[in-house]
Amino acid sequence: MYRDGNVKDCIRVGMFGMGVVGTGVVELLQKNRETIEKRVGMPVRIVKSVVANKKKKRNVDISSIALSDDLSFILDDPEIDIVLELMGGIEPAEKVILSALKSGKSVVTANKALLAERARVIFPAAYDARGHFGFETSVGGGIPIIRTMREGFAGDEIQEISGIMNGTANYILSRMTAEGIPFHDVLKEAQKQGYAETNPTFDIEGYDTAHKLIILMHLAFSGYFDYQSLYVEGIAQITLNDIEYARELGYQIKLLGKARKTKQGIEGRVHPTMVPNTHMLATVSGAFNAISVHGNFVGPIMLHGSGAGAYPSASAVVSDLVEACRFQLYGQKTPLPPISVQKKNLKSIPIVPIGDVETEYYLRFPVKDKIGVLWQIAKILSENHISIRFVIQRNATYIPEKPVDVVIVTHTSVEKNVQNAIKAIDLLPFMTDKTKLIRMDPD
16 A cells, blocks of 8 residues: 555656666666565566667666656656656756656656756755655765765764765776876776776766765755865876875875865865875775765764666665655655755855865975975975975986976965965976875875
8 A cells, every 4th residue: 555545556666767777777676576575565666768769779678668758758647656867967857856756756866967066956846845855876876875874874963074986087096006007098998998988077077076075065064065166176187106106105096075074164175185095995996986974973984885887876776766665655744854954954055165275285396406496395385384294306316407306295284375385386497397286185
């Protein structure tokens, strides 16, 4: 029996999109049908799907699924109980989700871009809906980070989130570190092996990580954050030189999404970071993801696993689907708050500007080997209130005018001071290229 008192033979699901994740969901429901039915208490069937190409061959049996390219095929069907939105993009996905929620259907989505960029539209609709709203797959693929943060940390105040949230970027940096292969060569291999898209910009420039981080920030800090205010920097400028210096310093370079509470407010940023070898995130290699969450009582935990792909993503979608089924069957009148807190307590929260962030810095200065170079650099750093922790200078044998690197690691400094110092240093006549800056994780 359903919560509305009607008796049905199964829970009927309509799915928008049948790409990699969608076909994975179909396969999982077929292979684990008996287990899922035991957990739900009733058969769960995908009965309809809206797809872009009805004639496209798919590697799963879809003979029992009716196909259409018309959104109303599912949205206007009162017999559909749960909608899976697996199309991606902003439109028509936004219309699908809002229409389904308004009509009382439960919705499960994997759409990180939509949730990040249209949070102030989608989440209020989910709060007001009569159905369940699940979005586990939007962050971390098969890693159950959404449910962990929303339920496992329900009694804690989250102090910090730090994570490797893009498998493509992590695969590239891992190969560069382990095998000494330059960035563009590893990228080409990753594209051949399917780890990177033909156009990899979204992954390597940090935008994918940024979408995921914003969603986690909504959950962690009980409010809405502006995606456009997030500082985002990718990995394309990371060189083998930087990786070797990081190794010498006892660090690994990772593309991190990082958000934390500070005295100034909530920081949120995506950029390459030097992570100490002693940190759990430094051990995560290949195409894996890992997200560390620090609560004020539970302390730090880390979830690690496959962040993308048909099967891990399908697993996360079906976990939300099962929860939606239970909502339908157990007579719940109101869904759980999608962002941890009650709607009345939600507020817009500004992100601390990157210029006000305080952290440690790795600075590599490509210079001509001349007397007084280090003194002039140190003088400008000092004038900008930047304290030097230590210095590395390779090829120390003095050969006038020979290009060398001077590497300086700072104590905790303010970003705008560091940027001002770099602007002045880059104008000095002995500089052979621009200064390389990589932020360091002091934890």
